[in-house]
Amino acid sequence: MLAGMRRLLALPLILGLTGCPPPPFPEDRLPVYEERPVEASFDQSFDKVWDESLVVFGDQYPLDRIEKSEGKFTTEWVVGVSDYIFNQFGGTRIPEKIRYRMTIEIGEAKGRTRVVVRNREQVEKDIISANLTFTGSIYEWLDVPSSCRKERDALESLSRRLERGDRRRAQLDLSQ
Numbered sequence: 001m002l003a004g005m006r007r008l009l010a011l012p013l014i015l016g017l018t019g020c021p022p023p024p025f026p027e028d029r030l031p032v033y034e035e036r037p038v039e040a041s042f043d044q045s046f047d048k049v050w051d052e053s054l055v056v057f058g059d060q061y062p063l064d065r066i067e068k069s070e071g072k073f074t075t076e077w078v079v080g081v082s083d084y085i086f087n088q089f090g091g092t093r094i095p096e097k098i099r100y101r102m103t104i105e106i107g108e109a110k111g112r113t114r115v116v117v118r119n120r121e122q123v124e125k126d127i128i129s130a131n132l133t134f135t136g137s138i139y140e141w142l143d144v145p146s147s148c149r150k151e152r153d154a155l156e157s158l159s160r161r162l163e164r165g166d167r168r169r170a171q172l173d174l175s176q
Contacts, residue, residue, distance in 0.1 A: 041114045049113040062075060081095035
């Protein structure tokens with residue numbers, strides 16, 4: 001009976017020592033990073049779409065490089081929080097710190113002006129929890145896929161702004 005009692009008392013200790021490893025970070029299960037563009041096309045001239053795009057994106061993000069001859073501009077790195085990656089502490093979900101930079105390309109195709117938005121999004125991880133090699137910094141930015149929410153919101157703002165002067169509806173391709 002005494003031996004049975006010892007086994008019964010030892011069971012929680014054994015279970016505690018062989019407990020489950022911590023769950024992986026949510027982004028560990030995400031597909032490999034790839035740029036997923038969100039596109040829209042408008043029945044407006046290139047110059048009109050270019051100007052309005054600079055206003056819409058410039059109001060929301062600091063702009064970095066602007067090259068009208070190439071039909072391309074980029075935002076600076078913007079620090080924010082993720083739409084879908086969370087730290088989970090005691091039943092709470094705290095959004096992970098991210099940074100992102102958008103590249104906007106504007107060109108003409110099939111009689112319409114096409115806007116393509118690509119968002120490079122990164123999450124900040126410490127080298128220990130992310131199992132990385134030390135390269136001189138404790139924290140590193142790792143590429144993760146964008147949820148496309150920010151790109152879609154910006155294109156919808158651009159669409160509304162362009163529709164004020166033209167009643168023809170813009171075609172947003174948000175199926176990506």
